[in-house]
Amino acid sequence: MTDKIAAAWAHLQQVSQATLGQLFAGDATRVEGLSGRIEWDAEEGTSGILFDWSKTHLDADLIAGFESLAQACDFASKRAALLSGEKINNTEGRAATHTAQRGMGDAADVEEATALHARMGMLVEAIHQGALGEVNHLIHIGIGGSALGPALAVDALARDLSLVDVHVVSNIDGVALEQAFAACDPATTMVAVASKTFTTIETMTNAASALKWLGENGVSDPSGRVVALTANPEAAVEWGVDETRVLPFPESVGGRYSLWSSIGFPVALAVGWDEFSAMLAGARAVDEHFASTDGAANLCLRAAFADQYYTRLRGCQTRAVFAYDERLGLFPSYLQQLEMESNGKRVTASGAPVDGPTAPITWGGVGTDAQHAVFQLLHQGTNLVPVDFIASIAPGDALDPAHHAILLTNCFAQGAALMAGGNMAADGKDPARAFPGNRPSATMLCDDLDGATLGALIAFHEHRTFCNAVLMGINPFDQFGVELGKKMAKDIEAGGAEFDASTTALLAKAGL
Ligand code: F6P
Secondary structure: OOHHHHHHHHHHHHOOOOOHHHHHHHOOOHHHHOEEEEEEEEOOEEEEEEEEOOOOOOOHHHHHHHHHHHHHOOHHHHHHHHHOOOOOEOOOOEOOOHHHHHOOOOHHHHHHHHHHHHHHHHHHHHHHOOOOOOOOEEEEEOOHHHOHHHHHHHHHHOOOOOOOEEEEEOOOOHHHHHHHHHHOOHHHEEEEEEOOOOOOHHHHHHHHHHHHHHHHOOOOOHHHHEEEEEOOHHHHHHHOOOHHHEEEOOOOOOHHHOOOOHHHHHHHHHHOHHHHHHHHHHHHHHHHHHHHOOHHHOHHHHHHHHHHHHHHHOOOOEEEEEEEOHHHOOHHHHHHHHHHHHHOOOEOOOOOEOOOOOOOEEEEEEOOHHHHOOHHHHHHOOOOOOEEEEEEOOOOOOOOOHHHHHHHHHHHHHHHHHHHOEEOOOOOOOHHHEEOOOOOEEEEEEOOOOHHHHHHHHHHHHHHHHHHHHHHOOOOOOOHHHHHHHHHHHHHHHOOOOOOHHHHHHHHHOOO
């Protein structure tokens, strides 16, 4: 930690902490001051997302302190390095070029992404037009970043109109694959094998079983039904996928940042190329805001200021995200990988031990379901949990408008209750019925939930994650922490390796 960074943190520790009630009482313009919109062109004019951070404890002093911290951390030059394709993933010696997939980045990276998208678009179009025969189902096989984004986007966007019925299978547990088989007609099923490395054991084992299933169920050329989505096209060809059906993406696109690349193939197949392009355009709108806005006016950086405040200065070990939208049910699990695999680190980018907590545990669920399950702890538990709410003004359903009104009312009521607190007892005195309040939340209110909005929401969180990493001095683009367990599983499989007594006994019990 440089002296400047240490000084910025030391100053932040001194900033006095008003309650949320005091902050609102003291500033009539607080809502406008701490809210901002990111917009993009839509059919009916503009569409966008309102980011309301007014129910967090950020105030002018904290924001000034965090702006000094961002300066001390060289935020502007690190952002420029990210967006210009410099090798900012220093431990792996490569750039992080996911924004180039949306048209922002080094010219050569953007050109490459455009060419690869054109190829992917042609294959999607060809399949829609029947060039590969009748295709009604796609079994998309991948794991982690090769599955969570597609699963989220298909679930969010392909409910009303799915051009092809997509099943995302990630787990090596055969139960998952069998469930997809049961829902698909082998004669009209294609298989997408999605793996950046094309070596991941779960994906390659599931892919082999899917081909076997096709072969055993009357498909004469199972390999002819496969599309590979990968940064290792040679391995895909060697595995048996015809070159014309290998959709590559650059090595510099990280797995958990890869939805925008050919990993998004199932999304384009399910919702069509236009909606997939809209998703890229929504993300691009956030890229533009992120690239061109300084200080706390940059909404991604502002969110990271609040994240750092709660994690480092208030000791919050978790952050919860509740989507008041059934279509975003998979958003918390998508964010878990994005945030925890990126920033769950114990050393800085230079390898020194970090000097404070890094990523909190991301968790969450869907409202209103979660209200009836976990909100007790949020309101009255002893853990302080900053909460994000996400909702859409336009309904996703065509039922009585009462449904959507109750949904939104509940969303806003939860944020208000967390902040205000109170006592539910008639005499206001029963401690069991007391709510301390002063509990923070942020709200992301979308005009609508369509492809562009989903792209914008995801890109916002990508950049928020990056901002947090810069403020903590860590490299968010590697993930060595996942490797040791994988190696041990391989050692067990290979046999002969020695383990602790507990593991040895468990293996013996399971007959392994
Ligand atoms: O094990 C973690 C991880 O490497 C993730 O970072 C990645 O998204 C996932 O595995 C899948 O990897 P691949 O796309 O190479 O199969």
